[in-house]
Amino acid sequence: MLVKNNIYPCHQIIDENQEFSDYLSTVIKQKWELSEAKLDYHVVSIFGSQSTGKSTLLNTLFETSFDVMDAAQGRSQTTRGIWMSCAKQAPIILMDIEGSDGAERGEDQDFERKAALFALTTSEVVIFNLYENQVNLYAGGNMSMLKTVIQVNLELFQNQKGAPQQKTLILIAIRDYSGQTPIEKLQKNLQDSFDTIWKELTKTTTTTITTTIHDFFDFMFIGLPHGIFFTEQFAKEADNLRQRFINQTNSDYVFQPEYHKQIPIDAYHKYVSDIWTQICMNKSLDLPTQQELLSGFRCDEISNDVLKRFEKRIDFLKTCTLEKDDIINDLGYRMRTFRDLAINEYQTKASCYLPEIYKEKEKNLLLKLNVRLRVFFDTQLKNLHIRAVKMFDYELKATVFNKSSSSYKYKEYDNTEKIIASRRETVEKYFLTYAQEIVLPDTNWSYQYEYSELKITLDMLSKNALLYDSERFNNSCIKKEEDLKKARHELLRAGFTGIAAVATFYGNAFVAVPAAYLAGRFSDQTP
Template sequence: YTAPSVMSMNGHFASVGNAPTKEQYEHGIQVIDEEKLFNPHLNTYLQLTKVAQSGFDYHLISVFGSQSTGKSTLLNNLFGTQFGVMSETERRQTTKGIWLSKNKREDIKAPESERMANNILVMDVEGTDGRERGEDQDFERKSALFALATSEVLIVNIWEHQVGLYQGANMGLLKTVFEVNLQLFLKDKQSNPRSLLFFVIRDHIGATPLANLRNTLLADLTNIWTSLSKPKGLEKSRIEDYFDFAFSALPHKILQPEKFVTEVEKLGTRFRRGQRAAKQHGLHTDHELDGGIFLDEYHRRIPADGFAKYAEGIWDQIVHNKDLDLPTQQELLAQFRCDEITREVLEEFDVAILPLEEEQAEGIRVGKLSVLKDLGNLGKVARLKTIKAFEVEASRYHKGVYARKRVELASKIDVRLKALYQGQLTAAHKTGVASFSDAVSSAVKAGQKKGALYEFADIVECEKKTALKHFEVEAKSLAIDGVPWTNFKSQYGLYEKDLDEVSATLRKEEMRRLATRVERWVRSRLGESVGLEFNKLGSGRGGHSVPEDSVKPATEKDLWDRIWNVFTTTVKEAETRFVERAKSFDASQDEIDVGLWRLRRKSWGVLRAKVDEEVMEGNILLKLRENFEDKFRYDEAGVPRIWRPTDDIEGLYTKAKDSTLALIPLLSRFRLAATYGPPDLPEWIGSTPSSVDPKDEEDLTPIGGVDEEEGKSLEEEMTVLSEAKRQDLVVRFKKTADGVYVEAKRSAIGGVAQ
């Protein structure tokens, strides 16, 4: 407990600066001192005596009466309090200001029907004869106002011999009470709380029955009320609109000590909670209130934990002669207390939530988002507990203020939880997408290892389901019933969209892998079949040896037609394979179109490389030599010639040589026989699909005539041997041919020599 501001203190209270202890409050607590200062430790007292925790289950009684009429003595006997009492020898005022003490007799074992109410607080108000305060009526008025604003029961202590003395000091006091009451409730017409005026008649001799005394008092009270000048609007009000009355008489304490004690005991049993016996209003007799005197309607409805603050506010208004406005005071109190309670419950909330916030912040700081364990449950419980704790304490205060502050608290909590939950979902999102991507990749890898034809679309679908489920479970665990912002449908939607984007990327990669496989296949097929076509050059007979030549025979002239044909057929087949497979993993038509376009381009590259390989110096020279030798050394029937000196070796040589030399221009350009021009490569490759992203296609080699901006024409693309290479080849071939010729010549001569 921290004491409220002690600015107004004048050092009068011994406890200022130190934490007050229970022992210091033996005699109760002086709420208001002689200097009219309010004691800032009242709440401490209420805490120490456990009243503060009682909610509405407490009662406030004040006692009024002339000085030295045995008020403090009565309270001490009734409630076991230890208010200061005037000693028999010094006739001096003892009670100064207003003292308050908790009933010390409530724990006394008594039958249920006689047991005192819980948490009775008794206020002993300074006597009002004004002997030591001169004729200053100010304090009397102020303390009456204070007592009325707070107390349920006002005990009016009066000697029997004072009854009926209309001019007596007591009546002056009552007049003040009534006036003050009218002033007080002028502003508080709705709640209009009633109080009980409990007359305790002291030194009752017994000659006049209580009933008579009661009637006399009631008549006097009515007179006083009538004589009051009432504020506007309340002219017609009656005394019974504000007060109930009860009466009790006690014997002389000194003369009849035992009887005094038993009667006080009896009186004590009336300080219980009770209900009004009859519904009708009017002046209530002792009999009607025979049960407990604490009726609910007397209660000021200030929660015990706010009482000190409320009383302080009331006293402040009174001391500064401001019009007391109880509803406003109650609202102010509600605001103050609700704020205080909010702070308290938020401290508990912090204990639960701060570590989570710190863990999350740390994760963000080191760039490692992690999903906090059990966050939904922890958050939900903390939220519920905090709001519940607030409700228990704060709901006793002004309804409107309470409702508003509850909303404020909820939004304070929700701001914190929202940040946490967003962070949590971001983490769930990021880790979910990452593990989805990993899972798909490793399933694909596993599929590849097994060599099986794994179904990419199935893998994606299955892993997506798992990933969505994970996220959904997390998002659902964060949901709180009746809290709309905890519905995370849109985040779920974003997550699914991201998964789809990742799937698309993975599918693209998968497409690339497929493309690579198909390209490899194309490469190996072309390697074989194109190689074969070039090998045919070596035979030099260009298919002449095929016996049944009914169909158009393959000739050296249509080499390129055959290659083009083999090429396009192979690629066609590859395309079919590609499309089939791509469709199996849900590739879009766009993606397929791009894939095919790439495949054709790459395949052309493969072919081009293969052709280059075939016409490499050594290779092509060998082929030409074979071609030439075939023509030169074999006769039309394919039988090897045995050279004789008579043979026209030179003629055959020239013929074969020219025939082979004629191949060189043919080989130099990729030309189709029919058009004597290059194949329509741009047409065959097709236009670039619109969805192609140039960034993705950096691995593609430019093709002359297709990629015009490369500045290479189709003619150049189709040039297999450059002019220089051609010349060089002719020279080299001739040398080789000459060698063969010389050899043939030699063998012809040698054959004869043998």
């Protein structure tokens, strides 16, 4: 939500008591509207002596609303602690740091050094604000503070354990520049001062001993005329400087890839608050380790959030498969869709963190998703087994066990083994079609055990059907033999003259033959 005149509000992230704000994350999302920025944002901080126009410069360049000094009230401290705001023209977070050398803090330089170190370790670009007449001054030009800050910052790189070096751009804004001394001359003087600071630093590793300050910092210099006495010139130079921050085609564009801290915006609050905590506890900062911890923490948070939404999506599957023992026709498609959606959500939010950690957490998430889906796979297989057995049993009853029914469409002489084999092939194909459809890629799932169990059950049913058919055939043969005996006795009783009538009466149970043959066939048998 923007305030009037479309200027983003300021927020104090560290107060004068060195307490870090609990609301920075909320401000980033709701006030500065950066929740979707991911890595597409930049951080610029400014520090220097008190009352050198730091806040005024930020307001001029980025249309922010930092408090500025009222000269009529005397030269006093305006910015207390560290304040942040967002640029109007681009996703740039601005950090306005309490000025050094203030009478309010006197000899206590503890906060000044902590704040400067905080800016140096969390910003891509640090604007070092100083007057032209301070260029050759050691104390007045804050060179002593810079030396302390760079010394501590050097310890960060010494602790990186082979990690790629992160550089920071230090932009020297020479205020109230008169033009009498060429900017190149002032630049050389300042660069010599930085080189001197570097030589005086304590270096404890081979890497830092053999490197120069330029391996860790880039420098850019600009002169800005007096803002009151030379208003038009100041406005022109300020506009030129603004283009270096917002125009990517500018030859002096400041936001180069090697300066970015690679901290996604949704983790920025935690990252900078942890950095501040370590600074206040005088711990040696290890930025790569800090990024690893942050990446692991955020990737776990994102993964857990994705899992919660995933659980809600698959709730209805539990009702269908677990509670109703039903078969879901497109279960495999639904499981793949829900799983892919969860993985895509994770990738979208977590891919901006350290690749090795992001990938490892993605593997863990995939395993968790598969575990949750496996229950549907197993249940569907069980239900398929039951359904296939019922189908086969029904087919057997409708064919083999029901041959005598008037509705049976097969002939008496149909081959029972072929009927059973045909019905079994249909049932097994049904099971395999559905079983294969629910096997997800990137799993070791298999339906072979359930398929083997199904075949054992079908074998048993098939054998029972064949046995039943065989017994029925035997019974049929016995009955026919009994019918023939009965017919013979009837013929003998009725005499040979009643052959035709008896044959007609028994139908297919008896085939009439010539009387002469019957007389010869049965003459020796007792009625």
